[in-house]
Amino acid sequence: QYLELSRGCPFHCSYCLASLDNKIRYFPVSRVIDSIDYLLSVGARTFKFLDRTFNVKETLAGKIIDHIIDLDIKDVSFQFEITGDILSRDFIDKINSRAPRNRIRFEIGIQSTNPETNALVNRHQDIPRLFQTIKYIQEKDVIDLHLDLIAGLPQEDIVSFETTFNKSIRLFPKELQLGVLKLLRGTSLRDEAKRHGYVYNADPPYEIYSSKWLSAIDMQKIVLVERMLNVHYNKGFMNRAIRFVIDNVASPFSLFLALGNYWKESGYAFGGYQLMDVFERFNMFIEHAYPEISGESLSLLKLDYLLYHKQKPKLWWRRLPNRNEILRKFYETNQEYQLVELYKRAVVTTYQNHYLIVVYGESLPVVFHHS
Secondary structure, three states, rough: OEEEEEOOOOOOOOOHHHOOOOOOOOOOHHHHHHHHHHHHHHOOOEEEEEEHHHHHOHHHHHHHHHHHHHHOOOOOOOEEEOHHHHOOOOHHHHHHHHHOOOEEEEEEEEOOOOOHHHOOOOOOOHHHHHHHHHHHHEEEOOOEEEEEEEEEEOOOOOOHHHHHHHHHHOOOEEEEEEEOOOOOOOOOHHOOOOOOEEOOOOOOOOEEEEOOOOOOHHHHHHHHHHHHHHHHHHHHOOOOHHHHHHOOOOOHHHHHHHHHHHHHHOOOOOOOOOHHHHHHHHHHHHHHHOHHHHHHHHHHHHHHHHOOOOOOOOOOOOOOOOOOHHHHHHHHHHOOOOHHHHHHHHHEEOOOOEEEEEEEOOOOOOEEEEE
16 A cells, blocks of 8 residues: 655655655645554555655654554565665664564665766765664564665776665665666656757666666666576575675676576576576576685575475485484484484485475475584
8 A cells, every 4th residue: 555644755865756846745644644554454564655765754754664663463564665865773672672573664765886877867865874873674584674785876887886876785675676767758867968969769667778877788788687686585495595696706786697698608597587596596506606615605505495495395405325324313302203204304405514494284394404
């Protein structure tokens, strides 16, 4: 369900239609709260506020947040577009200390970390403070965090965008959205398209193909990185492995670009794949491109894959020939399950320097480590 506390935006980013309407008008807080309660009463559980900067007036935003925190309802979520470098720690602390985990989701636009680019599009943000705020939000792991980037802004060539991407993904948000610049009708950036050498689609959504700073080939590379980011990072099913790999490569942008080229060269389709295909292909790519970290990566991929499933899954790696023998030895000191149950419900694999035993049942899978 879509709601609004305010309309208009106090900022003047030249690629955004909201910049044309910089007079902020607020709906009565009581009306917004009544709307939330009514929608909840008829079964709504997912809400998105359309405010361009929900926190522009924190006193009003705080009243909405207080009401949301106090709701005695499970499995309900609210998303807000936040301007991160003006967000106060008191506002964050209120949520972190009182809100149920994952009830509140912040969408924060980084867009670019290049100061020249931000100046050219009238986007005034304090990048160091923004990054400090993001890290502060993440400390308690209460608020879901979604970060946005825009590829194709003025003065941002592929080297600069790689820097923006690498700095942003190393914050490890729950989701990092990489979008291509759209020259929307009515925006000042569209009026300046010739000056910046933009070639773009004349039909909606008006995405650019190239610019003075990004060739068509550069844009194709960025789009390929976006595809691989969505498949391997944003879906959240290999968080341990992907974070380990990102921490151990010089450039995450180059990692996703090489991964995308590996998919293309191998003839893999970008749609219609199975989950186990993604894991197996990622493992083969890491073995080829980064053999020095492939062992640890494989262990974490196995753990991610097994814990993602609620029922015993089909494996994409080789089964151990001595599986039952390992389970018998494990059973000698761990008799929480009957041996026949272990034979039926357990997956056994190597993990780092020991064995990993994952037992599936009616609830979440249970993990054991066995030397």
